[in-house]
Amino acid sequence: MNDLSAPSAVQERFHVVHETRYGYRSPVTLSQQYLHMTPRDFLYQRNESHEIWLDPAEDSGIDGTDFFGNKTRIITIIAAHQTLTVHAESTVALAQRLGMNGLAATPPCERLRDNLQLGANPAL
Numbered sequence: 001m002n003d004l005s006a007p008s009a010v011q012e013r014f015h016v017v018h019e020t021r022y023g024y025r026s027p028v029t030l031s032q033q034y035l036h037m038t039p040r041d042f043l044y045q046r047n048e049s050h051e052i053w054l055d056p057a058e059d060s061g062i063d064g065t066d067f068f069g070n071k072t073r074i075i076t077i078i079a080a081h082q083t084l085t086v087h088a089e090s091t092v093a094l095a096q097r098l099g100m101n102g103l104a105a106t107p108p109c110e111r112l113r114d115n116l117q118l119g120a121n122p123a124l
Contacts, residue, residue, distance in 0.1 A: 009095040013048075016092060022084040031077040037088040038071035048091040055085040 018037060033054075039047040058075040066072050077084070 010093045011096040012094045014092050014094070016088075016090045018088045020086045024082050024084075027080040027082050028084075029078065029080050031081070031084060033075050033084075033086065035073040035075065035086065035088075036066070036070055037086075038073070039090050039092050040070060044095045044097050046093045048093055050088070050090040052086070052088045054087070055083075056081045 016039070035052065037052055038050050039045070041047050052073060054075065054077070056077055056079055059078045061073055061075045064072045064074065
């Protein structure tokens with residue numbers, strides 16, 4: 001089996017940075033966010049590191065898991081603020097899947113788009 005349990009199985013490693021910025025017309029005194037920003041672990045994908053930070057900092061946070069198994073974080077900010085920045089950084093390791101030759105075996109997204117257009121495939 002070609003999973004990530006063996007260090008030599010890592011085919012690619014990605015450093016992912018995501019940032020969302022909110023600007024409000026007037027100060028906000030209560031902000032709640034439901035974050036889905038943590039990469040999942042799968043047989044061929046391992047989340048090696050992950051960090052979320054906010055500006056202003058959260059006053060409280062609750063980690064959870066949604067119906068589909070995705071990690072979530074519900075945060076609350078009660079200090080008055082006129083901007084909010086949500087920043088997430090992750091390092092994810094991927095192993096090659098059995099029977100696949102990396103990206104060369106994946107159809108281009110343009111072909112997938114064309115195949116999924118309304119009416120292109122009555123079975124869809």
